[in-house]
Amino acid sequence: MTLDLVVRGPRVLTPGGFAACEVGVRAGAVVAVEPLGARLEASRVIDLEDDEVLLPGLVDTHVHVNEPGRTAWEGFASATRAAAAGGVTTIVDMPLNSIPPTVDVAALALKRDAARAQATVDVAFWGGAVPGNLADLRPLHDAGVLGFKCFLIDSGVPEFGHLDAPGLDAVMRELARFDGLLLVHAEDPDAVAQAPAPHGRRYVDFLRSRPPEAETRAIELVIETARRTGARAHVLHLSSADALPLIARARAEGVRLTAETCPHYLTLTAEDVPDGATAYKCCPPIRDAANRDRLWQGLLDGTIDAIVSDHSPSTPDLKALDTGDFGAAWGGVASLQLGLLAVWTEARRRGIGLERVVGWMSSGPARLVGMARKGAVAVGHDADLVVLAPDEGVVVDPGALLHKNPVTPYAGRTLAGRVRRTLLRGEDVPGTGPTGAPRGHLLGRGDA
Template sequence: MTTFDFDLVLRARETVTPSGLASRSVGVRDGVITAIDDFDSDLARRAERVLELEDDEVLLPGLVDTHVHMNDPGRSDWEGFSSATRAAAAGGITTLVDMPLNSIPPTCDVDALELKRAVARDQVHVDVGFWGGAVPGNLGSLRHLHGAGVLGFKCFTLPSGVDEFPCLDAGQLRTALREVAEFDGLLIVHAEDSDVIEQAPGPEATRYDAFLRSRPREAENRAIARLIEEARSTGARVHVLHLSSSDAIPMIRSARHDGVRLTAETCPHYLTLAAGDVPDGATQFKCCPPIREEGNREDLWRALADGVIDIIVSDHSPSTPEMKHLDSGDFGLAWGGISSLQLGLPVIWTEARQRGHSITDVARWMAEGPARHAGLHSKGRIAVGADADFCVLAPDETFTVDVHSLLHRHAVSPYHGRTLHGRVRQTWLAGHPITGPWTTSSAPRGRLLSRGDR
């Protein structure tokens, strides 16, 4: 009986590694990368199975998306663990981190976390971790959630949109930061100032420019400035969610230079769409904070290139089509959330390549960076000791988005009809194919992740 050193070896003329793009053979055993060598090394002769990529394909680490609303349990008619993780797998994503809202109950105590894990356990097609929530009623017990394995804590500085997940006022934000600083936790913050928004003109039905004025940049800028000062005084680790206002970039840069423990993310829709391109009444484009002007978009790209913005994540925030009010096109009534989980990689790659960025840049922003942000040290890299999670991408292949072919629960997306570069042809999780021609089973293979996992 032949004994093999590897369960699988993948050979690719272009492999994205932490040191750049290279021609490599990658050996896998028991779901972990155990060897990386030159393309023409003898690894393949020592493997039970060998996958050699086509000449037009690139081997990337499986992507990591740390900002996803799966809404399960309680609002699984909006999305659900099964549909969200199937869409993720189709988009080359092998790890998701679930937001503590809009599920019912929200993940604000250990019982709610255990319920969410029980519901997810047999449904997830990719690996899934969980954020906890920081709300007025649980600030004294965040340590318990931390101990139960959440990766950090999300809070809002203005109403969240669902009553069961209230926002923190200035004093409560300070209390939360002091609490997480005691055990070196992480607070991730939806930073918009409610007073600024209350004083802004309201949205006017179908007009996108009116909706944009109702969520001004100053709301983000003021909330981020306050967050920076509180982080400076408490020493806590903080993360700015879904940055849309480029005006905040200089203060983020300055704070980090001063040693404030601050990171920031942005999202595909802020990097690829512009306010001037959003038709009136097209509520599939509504999100909060909103899609802003073209110049603002280009400033966000420059901040990514400079390293001021750390990562790109989806903020996949779906709802039922009825909640988007697609019939009336009323931006004031519509749910604010973009559905794009399956499309993040081709959407970003299409725009990145036009600006001279490489596929290694994209992998850093969408795989390695998000894994580091969430403390998932075995994810996001093709490196010895990392999980054998891979995305096989054909970067030059184009396709036109048909919203009805997407795998998230409802056929709503602002990218319908757009032509994109970059087709995900295969996705591998822990050394097993979960999409593509080698896949032999549609059964869920994902694991549930906790803080401190390998």
């Protein structure tokens, strides 16, 4: 067997767990996984150091790249470099906050044109479901989007409207016709309207403005509509653990429902947010430590399927860093480069193994979107590989982050792990290894 690359190491994460292995790569795919000592040969060989492990590349299905239109916030070049530096080899771009949003085939073509020459990791795309674009959903599906995102509350940008209950029903009925997937930002607008308005520097005041009931009510609506229509639904960025029993019960009853959460909900707590620290602001919000514990339990018992970043950056002025006003600040946490390390740090503290973390951040998201070639170091999969030193500590320096506006709530924190090398289809991603200059592929539904 002629191989292009062999990676050898005492700790390779295979679908069966960590093992001492040699991984053989040919034409960008894993073609052999043999016990260490098998003496696979290739023109290139990587021998892992004793403190390194080999992991499958992460799949982040919730990334706001914002290009075109709001490229000052983020862009494909900066976002994909940051992804690779964090061990992420595949991202799925959200349909907002770009201008135009990805709500029709013409807008999808603009997104793909913007990404094509800049992506250093693989990129796929979500479409949007908004008032008035029901007739565009099937054409977007046929053009390759992986599914559709909607909001049940104001999205924060005027060009991406939110669905009311009849609109949600109409969209789910349409998607059920071709088994499309609907992603839902699930917060109830009436519950938020009845809460105190966010204002000022105190985080507790902002937290009260987005109560847990807002998520619970919205998720109840999603469940009822999915049950009635037979459509597939996915709850985005679950923040409130109060909704976990609803999700578990609905799934047990056969409702086609999945859910994700994010690193910031698993690693940060409301108690730790300093007043005026608007880098922590996101919607739904970071809640208290007891809620965080329950989210971890939801992962462990399988109620939550995946951990993804919801990387939602903006320019520093929009984060109101100068005033610290939570009411005025843009709501979004930028963590694309730091997600693996942040989650691993907290998981290790809780006695949870790295293999579970990678399952939630790689194979879990890949399974959600049907990427059969992603998410595992296994024969037949793309050779998207990450070399991680899991015991090395890293102090987060915002100046070392590669996304365009390095505002982060993790600044100054010590995180466990360092990504030393990222490979996409067996080639080093620029800036993360000594050789090669691979380009990411643009993926459609069923391409990976």
